[in-house]
Amino acid sequence: MFSIVIPTLNNLDYLKICLKSLKKNSKLQNEIIPHINIGNDGTKEFLEKNNIDYTFTKYNAGICEGVNLAAKKAKKDYIIYAHDDFYFCPEWDLILTNEIKKIGHKNFYLSGTMINNGQIKFNCGDTNKNFDENKFLENYKDFNYYDFQGSTWAPHAIHKDIWNQVGGFSEEFFPGTGSDPDLNMKLWRKGIRIFKGINDFKVYHFGSIVTRRYTNDPNIKTESGNLGSKIFLLKWGISINFFKRFILESDSIYKSELPSKPKVSLNYLFHLILCKINYFYVKYIYNYKKKIVVSNENN
Numbered sequence: 108m109f110s111i112v113i114p115t116l117n118n119l120d121y122l123k124i125c126l127k128s129l130k131k132n133s134k135l136q137n138e139i140i141p142h143i144n145i146g147n148d149g150t151k152e153f154l155e156k157n158n159i160d161y162t163f164t165k166y167n168a169g170i171c172e173g174v175n176l177a178a179k180k181a182k183k184d185y186i187i188y189a190h191d192d193f194y195f196c197p198e199w200d201l202i203l204t205n206e207i208k209k210i211g212h213k214n215f216y217l218s219g220t221m222i223n224n225g226q227i228k229f230n231c232g233d234t235n236k237n238f239d240e241n242k243f244l245e246n247y248k249d250f251n252y253y254d255f256q257g258s259t260w261a262p263h264a265i266h267k268d269i270w271n272q273v274g275g276f277s278e279e280f281f282p283g284t285g286s287d288p289d290l291n292m293k294l295w296r297k298g299i300r301i302f303k304g305i306n307d308f309k310v311y312h313f314g315s316i317v318t319r320r321y322t323n324d325p326n327i328k329t330e331s332g333n334l335g336s337k338i339f340l341l342k343w344g345i346s347i348n349f350f351k352r353f354i355l356e357s358d359s360i361y362k363s364e365l366p367s368k369p370k371v372s373l374n375y376l377f378h379l380i381l382c383k384i385n386y387f388y389v390k391y392i393y394n395y396k397k398k399i400v401v402s403n404e405n406n
Contacts, residue, residue, distance in 0.1 A: 109137040109200055109264070110181035114173035115191040116144040116317050116329065119153060120235045122191045126159070132197040135204065140180050141191070142173035145327075167327050169282030175275040178267075186270050189262045194238075194311035196247055202307045203264050213266035215301035216294050217308070218258035224314030225259065226252045231311065243311055255304040256365070257357025260287030262310055265294075273297060279401055282328050285335025288347045292339075295354060300364040302355050334399070337389050342401040345382045353378065 111129060115122050122141065129139060143150050143163045154161045162176040178186055185207070189195075199219075206217060222229050222243075229250045232238035273293040280286035291302060321327045339347050351357040354369045369375065389399075 108135045108183055108204060109185050109187045110178070110183040110267070111137060111139045111187040111189055112174050112177040112181070113139065113141045113189050113191050114144065114168075114170050114177070115141050115146075115150060116167060116321075116327070117146065117148040117150070118191050118317050118320075119148045119150045121313060121316055122150065123153070124235055124238065125189065125191055125193050125195070126157075128193070128195040132195050133200050134198055135200045137187075137200060138181070138183055140177040142168070142177040144168055144173055167282065167329070169278075169328075171276035171278040171280055171283055171286045175278065178270060178275055181267055184267055185264050186267055187262055187264050189310070190312070192313040192316045193262060194240075194243070195262075196309040196311070197244070199308055199310070202305065206303075206305060206308075207264075210301065213269060214299050215266075215303065216258060216291060216299060217264040217301075218260065218304045219262040219308035219310055220252050220304060220306050221259060221312040222247060222250060222309055224312040227309075233313065235313070238311075238313075247309060247311075252304075252306050254306050254361040255357070256302060256359045256361050257351060257355040258287070258291060258302050258304055262308070263287075269294070269297070269299070280331065280335050280338055282331060283335075284331040285339045285347065288350055289339055289342070291355065292343055292350060300367065302365065303361050337393070337399055338401050340382070340386055340389055341394070341399055344386055345379070346385065349378055349382050 113122070113125065126139065129137070139159055141154060141159065141161045143161055144167045145165065146163060151163060160180060162180065164173070168176070174188055203217065220226050223231065227250045229246070231243040273290065276286045277289050280289060317329055321329045336347050343350070353375050356365065
């Protein structure tokens with residue numbers, strides 16, 4: 108049913124927890140395809156020992172290239188993009204399968220709800236060493252959000268055909284910041300109008316472990332900060348925040364698929380003008396020296 112794609116960068120202790128949860132809490136015959144960035148911590152050897160297929164780069168390919176490489180090996184109908192510091196809750200794949208059956212077609216983008224470092228605050232440990240799995244499994248159903256418009260970016264579920272049609276993640280967003288909303292924009296432009304976050308599709312999220320680990324490392328880039336938002340702005344002419352607020356209607360309670368066109372109001376027009384002013388500044392003043400490169404996918 109699902110191909111779970113997991114980019115990882117020297118984060119084997121957390122990847123083991125993620126893989127354990129998938130083995131323990133999945134009900135269907137899914138496949139797991141990590142992408143190993145660098146992997147000098149024993150990740151490659153561990154996956155080979157456990158007969159888990161993977162893709163590999165000796166360098167840090169980042170999220171976008173790494174996920175794209177792994178997704179090319181996907182044999183199942185649906186691609187799940189996950190972080191390596193997720194713990195998947197029981198029957199997550201049955202919950203998604205039931206949701207997909209209700210939709211009845213493949214034109215959608217579904218995402219999950221994150222516990223601990225996400226929408227739901229329930230701390231069962233901040234690291235792999237103090238994670239209380241029993242506490243989590245005994246109580247996670249008591250902590251809920253709601254089905255919501257928009258997405259949390261990851262974990263996400265998308266049909267492989269749709270993923271391939273839009274070209275997966277756009278690799279100019281190296282190492283990853285901005286790539287999720289960019290993917291959503293490509294789906295929107297394709298005509299997708301179901302962007303739904305599912306309360307019952309839950310994962311425990313330790314929270315950007317790799318990013319924190321390499322924050323001050325001059326040799327390994329894991330965060331592009333505001334650069335990703337500027338690339339998005341130059342590519343699409345609006346900001347990520349505008350896209351989430353006025354087009355995806357993010358975080359509002361999910362009622363139905365989004366309208367074919369966003370609702371235009373004075374507030375919408377005011378913030379659109381602000382986007383255009385910011386676009387002019389970034390393109391002609393800020394970008395004069397920075398030379399931000401964006402793709403031509405939107406043309």
